[in-house]
Amino acid sequence: MPDQLRSLATALLDSRGADPQAAALQADLLIEAELRGLPSHGLQRLPLLLSRLEKGLADGRAQGACTWSRKAFLDVDGERGLGPVVVMNAMRRLKQKLPETGIAVAAIRNANHIGMLAYYVEAAARDGLIAIVMSTSEALVHPFGGTKAMLGTNPIAIGIPAGDRPFVLDLATSVVSMGKIRNHALRGVPIPLGWAVDADGHPTADPVAAQTGAIAPFGDAKGYGLGLAIELLVAALAGSALSPDVHGTLDDDHAANKGDFLILIDPDAGKGAAPALTAYLDGLRLSRPLDAARPVAVPGDGARSRRAAAIAEGITLPHPLFEQLTALEAA
């Protein structure tokens, strides 16, 4: 079933002018999100992406124009390329630089949505490298103590090699995703107070009202601070837009002008203590949980086990989405 969906996605991207390699990579990212139980970053993103390819807002042949502005700093114009294509191309160049510099970074503008960030830091961890990836987005999140959507959901992923179960953190700096609020609206279920404010800036339990308002940052002032740091860091380095001016990851009317920032580090440039890390993480997993039925987890564990189950049991796509994709194939 994943293989069938992968072929379908690849063929659809291919038919809209994507390079075979680019189509395969973009499809792989979407399928991997499905396998991890992250449908908000899975195949439901594909119809919009196809439309963007058709309209020239995404270029399925572009790799991104990379320039070393300094020895360890890669400046990337994404040339409207597919997000994963531009990111993986930049990551390859950073990796080549590490024997010389130990750390190298890439600041990316003008690339399409890069999707599930865990994908990239997992790939780095497989190569024995530490990676940090940040991205910005349309304004959806209000500042702590504020009421207006003025920050992106500004996700960050951090991957650190540790045996066969690397540490893989991937979090949005909002308390919840807009997708989850939409899902509550579809089901007619109220949202907890504290998740969002309505368009007038009042805290609301109504998921419909929340969709025209703003989502809260996670972790109060601290999570707001982290989200804002990502907002500023990415814009300053990539020259991308600040979130109130961002378009192009949720629509098919605008070029994507958000930014992405990648950090790649060779642990061997430092003291590289992978065996100690692995033992420590195993100790965490075995430490006494608050609820005996819910063992302590390390970021990445949940996604790994969901992926293993999905590979064994297959992916279930919502029927309307499957219909839509099949219709697009015939188009």
Add this chain to the structure above:
Amino acid sequence: MPDQLRSLATALLDSRGADPQAAALQADLLIEAELRGLPSHGLQRLPLLLSRLEKGLADGRAQGACTWSRKAFLDVDGERGLGPVVVMNAMRRLKQKLPETGIAVAAIRNANHIGMLAYYVEAAARDGLIAIVMSTSEALVHPFGGTKAMLGTNPIAIGIPAGDRPFVLDLATSVVSMGKIRNHALRGVPIPLGWAVDADGHPTADPVAAQTGAIAPFGDAKGYGLGLAIELLVAALAGSALSPDVHGTLDDDHAANKGDFLILIDPDAGKGAAPALTAYLDGLRLSRPLDAARPVAVPGDGARSRRAAAIAEGITLPHPLFEQLTALEAA
């Protein structure tokens, strides 16, 4: 009053064998914490530090032995030096490297407590540079869903230049500091449920019981993930101990074996959009707050205004601490 306390602190450090420059820098860090209303990182740290100098656990003359393991990666053996001395020495070297590499990092082991992290990223912002500083500590924080103290409070600071009001984030990844819990215990005031568990792993409102238990991470699973990322990143790169094995920032019996990690970035290696950032931050500050009496703040604003007030009005030190420092001066 700050000047008098600064002279007292400098003289005390000097009398325990610190270099004049090292004594002045360490005293400045402690005074700056007091000025920002952060007494937990202020002069109350000084008696322990003096004892550590006397016992040879801190070396007031060491600068840290710095080696470029790769072109942008500085390996630092702190040689038991005073935290701010080793960090500022490493920062100087990173700064010298930026014209060549754009980004440079330092991994530090074997340095004493580096104190308030904001100090370092503020200094970088004054130089027009972006800085990220992370540090580890003794185990005080339990994993999300766990009950055992297995992580440090693992603070992170991020500084980004933006006109005369730079962004300065400085947060511990615990929901609250152990100092605040101690303060509740001293005053006999219960703590909110969710701040901590007791030694048996049960959530507690008793601040005395909390002191032998563990503090919660901030922001649930996300804050835990961030704190754990810092734990692993620092240990992997600096070769420092993982928090269950860390000693030496709260005692005067052990060498300090936690680690510190510094990242310095030249915004001019990227697109460096400082005017746009400044305008955006001003827009955030002026955006409608949830409570009209509490305007939206940008990280760094609160500390700046507390500092300005303290410079005008002076610092009030708790009398027992002032007595203790005066007695140490006579000793």
